[in-house]
Amino acid sequence: MLSSHLMTEMSLTADRLIVIGRGRLIAQTTIKDFLTGGPGNFVQVRSPQASALAALLEARGVTVARQPGSALRITGATSDAVGELARVNWLTLQELSEHQTSLEDRYMELTSDSIDYRTAQGAPVPVPCLDVG
Helix, strand or coil: CEEEEHHCCCCCCCCEEEEEECEEEEEEEEHHHHCCCCCEEEEEEEEECCHHHHHHHHHCCCCEECCCCCCEECCCHHHHHHHHHHHHHCCCCEEEEEECHHHHHHHHHHHHHCCCCCCCCCCCCCCCEECEE
């Protein structure tokens, strides 16, 4: 078991983690599940046929946000699933990349109600501590 406030150390060392805030259990899970459960995860796609790809994804219940140019920000599907859908429909992809929230960002999101200290402007002061087992 290791307790640390160094998020990089935790992401490289731990397989499972426990997050405690104000004496209560907030999360007990694997690092992978902890990170994939956050809203900061998405797939970025650029394609000259972005509209056609967006329609195919939306028909499958995937959330698609159109970005400037020919880019799409996709949540609710993996990059493998998006790539395969494009391939079977003969759609060209110029970019296909997964974006995952950081351990620190996910931690701050989950513990925002457990922050004990705030700046004069009301912003939370991070005092992270992850207990890892």
